[in-house]
Amino acid sequence: MELKINIIGLGIMGKSVGRALLRNPLVKITACADLKSENLEEAKSELKFARSYNDYEKMIDTEKPDAVYIATPDWAHYKPVMACLDAGIHTHVEKPLTTDESEAADIVRKVKDTGLKLQVSYNHRWLAPYNATYNMIRAGQIGDCLMGYARKNNPIQVPTKMIPWSKNSSPMWFLSGHDIDLMTWWFDDDPVEAKGYGVKRVLKEKYGWDTYDAMQGLVKFSKGGFATFESTWIYPEPHPAMPDSFMEVVGEHGHIHLDRKTEAIEMSTPEGFKWPRSLLNYKVFDRWVGAFPSCINSFIDDIVEDREPVVSAYDGWRSTAVLDAIHRSADTGETVRISEPPI
Numbered sequence: 580m581e582l583k584i585n586i587i588g589l590g591i592m593g594k595s596v597g598r599a600l601l602r603n604p605l606v607k608i609t610a611c612a613d614l615k616s617e618n619l620e621e622a623k624s625e626l627k628f629a630r631s632y633n634d635y636e637k638m639i640d641t642e643k644p645d646a647v648y649i650a651t652p653d654w655a656h657y658k659p660v661m662a663c664l665d666a667g668i669h670t671h672v673e674k675p676l677t678t679d680e681s682e683a684a685d686i687v688r689k690v691k692d693t694g695l696k697l698q699v700s701y702n703h704r705w706l707a708p709y710n711a712t713y714n715m716i717r718a719g720q721i722g723d724c725l726m727g728y729a730r731k732n733n734p735i736q737v738p739t740k741m742i743p744w745s746k747n748s749s750p751m752w753f754l755s756g757h758d759i760d761l762m763t764w765w766f767d768d769d770p771v772e773a774k775g776y777g778v779k780r781v782l783k784e785k786y787g788w789d790t791y792d793a794m795q796g797l798v799k800f801s802k803g804g805f806a807t808f809e810s811t812w813i814y815p816e817p818h819p820a821m822p823d824s825f826m827e828v829v830g831e832h833g834h835i836h837l838d839r840k841t842e843a844i845e846m847s848t849p850e851g852f853k854w855p856r857s858l859l860n861y862k863v864f865d866r867w868v869g870a871f872p873s874c875i876n877s878f879i880d881d882i883v884e885d886r887e888p889v890v891s892a893y894d895g896w897r898s899t900a901v902l903d904a905i906h907r908s909a910d911t912g913e914t915v916r917i918s919e920p921p922i
């Protein structure tokens with residue numbers, strides 16, 4: 580069995596995940612769509628797809644793929660996801676599912692009605708330390724989760740040089756979804772209330788952008804536990820972490836700390852001091868390993884073996900609902916009740 584795959588959005592993620600799909604014997608990338616023809620041209624020979632489109636609706640209508648991987652900017656996921664589900668296509672979408680809770684809720688209902696498979700790319704669940712944390716908590720080793728803390732901070736070149744659309748997103752939409760997904764998975768509990776804070780100063784003064792420099796959210800869970808999430812993307816350029824990532828869970832009789840900022844490598848050269856990245860996506864000999872390939876390849880297995888995806892549409896909705904509530908709270912100064920589950 581060979582699944583026909585299309586990719587929508589051939590930027591950094593579209594190309595990275597495409598490279599992992601290329602080595603999966605169960606799939607063939609038949610076509611890709613991007614608004615920018617140069618992105619399609621650049622990737623065509625490497626990803627070995629036959630046809631290119633600027634209009635993804637035309638692509639899925641013509642190509643009739645079995646599954647689509649969507650890697651458009653944060654706020655541009657809803658329309659292609661709905662177009663794929665309406666066309667009966669299994670869908671793997673980048674995080675966050677959407678940047679609007681009600682759109683995410685629509686997607687959850689659509690997935691339920693169609694019976695199609697949808698996975699959100701919260702790929703950190705496939706990183707061994709985070710996965711081990713889940714197993715240790717479920718085995719009762721620290722008791723019920725009472726308190727959590729998560730930080731994901733990036734240097735300023737990420738919003739100013741790497742992501743062309745950062746002014747329409749925020750450090751939390753871009754960075755904290757992974758932490759919220761992990762924390763709710765570990766807590767095994769529903770978040771119910773959020774208080775958010777944010778500051779817009781550096782990017783506003785330097786670039787005129789109306790986006791937050793730094794944010795913090797305190798989230799309460801239904802059984803009384805709580806967790807703090809924070810992110811900034813204005814560390815000075817020489818900072819060697821991308822991102823500076825730390826997570827903590829305190830349980831009834833134990834704690835777990837996960838410090839990922841150095842990715843286990845420290846290096847210095849005449850050009851500077853570095854913590855080179857290798858955990859999310861790294862080519863070991865001829866194969867890509869890490870969280871990106873594990874997540875997409877798991878989704879392909881879900882389709883072939885007719886299993887529920889690890890990160891469901893509901894899980895994607897939950898992180899979006901928390902992020903949406905933190906942003907509304909930061910914007911208004913009010914404590915915000917997290918929306919009720921859509922199903």
Ligand SMILES: NC(=O)c1ccc[n+]([C@@H]2O[C@H](COP(=O)([O-])OP(=O)(O)OC[C@H]3O[C@@H](n4cnc5c(N)ncnc54)[C@H](O)[C@@H]3O)[C@@H](O)[C@H]2O)c1
Nearest residue numbers: 588589590591592612613614615650651652653673674700
């Ligand atoms: N899961 C992860 O670990 C992870 C890591 C980084 C980024 N992301 C997410 O992946 C998504 C993409 O990020 P990126 O860094 O690859 O961005 P990018 O800007 O490099 O790529 C986005 C691409 O989408 C294209 N595009 C935009 N609108 C389109 C449309 N309507 N039809 C077709 N193509 C369209 C753009 O031309 C661009 O090539 C974001 O949501 C981001 O948050 C996830």
